[in-house]
Amino acid sequence: MTVKVWLENAINDAERRGLTGMRPLLEALARSTSALRTADWNFDATGEDHEQKAPDAR
Amino acid sequence: MPADTRTITGLARALMTREVTAEAVTAQCLDRIAERNPSVNAFIAVLVDQARAQARDADREIAAGRYRGPLHGVPISFKDLIDVRGTPTTAASKVREGHVADADATLVARLREAGAVFIGKTNLHEFAFGTTNEESAFGPVHHPLDPTRSPGGSSGGSAASVLDGMCYASIGTDTGGSIRIPSAACGLVGLKPALGEIPTAGIVPLSGTMDHAGPLCLSVDDAEIVYDALRGAGPSPTRKASAPRGLKIGVLRGYFTALLDPQVASAFESLCDRLRDAGVILEDLDVPHASDIAAVYLHIVLVEAAALHARTLENRAADYTPPVHLRLEMGRYILGEDYARALRGRDVLRCEVDALFASHDGVLLPSLAVPATTLGAATVRVGTSEEPVRNITLRLTQLFNLTGHPAITMPCGKTIEGLPIGAQLVGPGNDTPALLQLARTLEPYFGPGISG
Numbered sequence: 001m002t003v004k005v006w007l008e009n010a011i012n013d014a015e016r017r018g019l020t021g022m023r024p025l026l027e028a029l030a031r032s033t034s035a036l037r038t039a040d041w042n043f044d045a046t047g048e049d050h051e052q053k054a055p056d057a058r
Numbered sequence: 059m060p061a062d063t064r065t066i067t068g069l070a071r072a073l074m075t076r077e078v079t080a081e082a083v084t085a086q087c088l089d090r091i092a093e094r095n096p097s098v099n100a101f102i103a104v105l106v107d108q109a110r111a112q113a114r115d116a117d118r119e120i121a122a123g124r125y126r127g128p129l130h131g132v133p134i135s136f137k138d139l140i141d142v143r144g145t146p147t148t149a150a151s152k153v154r155e156g157h158v159a160d161a162d163a164t165l166v167a168r169l170r171e172a173g174a175v176f177i178g179k180t181n182l183h184e185f186a187f188g189t190t191n192e193e194s195a196f197g198p199v200h201h202p203l204d205p206t207r208s209p210g211g212s213s214g215g216s217a218a219s220v221l222d223g224m225c226y227a228s229i230g231t232d233t234g235g236s237i238r239i240p241s242a243a244c245g246l247v248g249l250k251p252a253l254g255e256i257p258t259a260g261i262v263p264l265s266g267t268m269d270h271a272g273p274l275c276l277s278v279d280d281a282e283i284v285y286d287a288l289r290g291a292g293p294s295p296t297r298k299a300s301a302p303r304g305l306k307i308g309v310l311r312g313y314f315t316a317l318l319d320p321q322v323a324s325a326f327e328s329l330c331d332r333l334r335d336a337g338v339i340l341e342d343l344d345v346p347h348a349s350d351i352a353a354v355y356l357h358i359v360l361v362e363a364a365a366l367h368a369r370t371l372e373n374r375a376a377d378y379t380p381p382v383h384l385r386l387e388m389g390r391y392i393l394g395e396d397y398a399r400a401l402r403g404r405d406v407l408r409c410e411v412d413a414l415f416a417s418h419d420g421v422l423l424p425s426l427a428v429p430a431t432t433l434g435a436a437t438v439r440v441g442t443s444e445e446p447v448r449n450i451t452l453r454l455t456q457l458f459n460l461t462g463h464p465a466i467t468m469p470c471g472k473t474i475e476g477l478p479i480g481a482q483l484v485g486p487g488n489d490t491p492a493l494l495q496l497a498r499t500l501e502p503y504f505g506p507g508i509s510g
Contacts, residue, residue, distance in 0.1 A: 001393065006391075006393065010391040013391070014387070014391075019384065019387055021380070021384055022384055022387065022388070025384055025385070025388055026388065026391065029356070029360075029388055029391070029392070032352065032353045032356050032357070033353070033357070033392075033396055035349075035350065035353040036350070036353040036354065036357055036396060036399050036400060036403065037396070037399065039347065039350045039353075039399075039403060041347065041350075041402060041403060041406045042399060042402070043402065
């Protein structure tokens, strides 16, 4: 799941559950998750060296 | 009262020789609490009767020649996240209403055995999930030196209780910096021992893989006295500071000094100058993946905290303060694959921190990037940028919760407004005693603490 899709789902779910105020927190978390996913120590199943990817590449 | 009884070390000497009584010292602390707690709000519960009874027992035992050691008769407080049998453990939350601990936490039992006097339970950021102490069912803690400011958190009541002379030490917990942040903000010595060294049984958890417990106090010697009792060891043999000349210390740069309040930066560089003048060899170092620290930490702490609170998030959600409630909910949205990535990142960071000690006796960095923050502020100005308070306060401490290395903060200066500034020493692997010896050697060069 890309970070973009994850964020849309999370915001929709939080709003459905009445968690007002979650949107900016989830947006900040999404930025952090993007950073986590693009770190160069992540494992790549292809065995290729990790390349710097756009935040929403996965 | 003998002159040098502000520290545990000095008080213990006076208690052992019966120059002072535990009952008198305890009464003095209780008087101070009565005077100051209404404005500082450091304590959630003051254990008046229990403390007086423990003090009388201590005096009786010492008079009978049954001296237990340097904590015998010494008043200490506990962050109200730690079980003391027969008393509520509130975690500063309505969620815990009605709870009464039926047994001591392991570390409390050890301090009871050491003869310490339990003066009270201190206020904290709700469930230790914050760094300012503002979100508490019992109201915010106010910094004793400036009531408009936070003492830091989450062990903010603990720090305020020691700074304000209400007790001689406090036991706090540290999952991202919650001992070291308030210690730095309040000009105290705060020790986070190595991960797993101090048992956390009987402590309300926040993050099962990053929770630590340790002391907030006034000196390195005091920290070692409490640390020895917490780990269930007998008192260490009296150690003296060794000569600093030739010690090799790595100074963390890059990420760790890139975002500092100018007065914190200046105090830290002055400390480095004093250490160099004393013959300490300082070498600049960096952690290659330091820029990943915050993301790795966030994805672990949020998930682990959400798991621990899953049941009460379902059936007691309204009993949390709204910000803590939302923070806990965030963890429920993190994907398993991202938690796994964060665990991998933690391993990488641990290896990189381990490597720092291959050729250095210790590592030095500031403890807190800004002085005590203003209560109610969501952001704080750091140089030219406006930073979220939570991010900036965790920035320099959370790495060592991820890696488990022991770390100690000591006061190293003050702002022009008189607010304390702290710096951290970090030690290798699981060797907290080695870190304490290094800290003792360098303590005189850090500068005066709150009593100076």
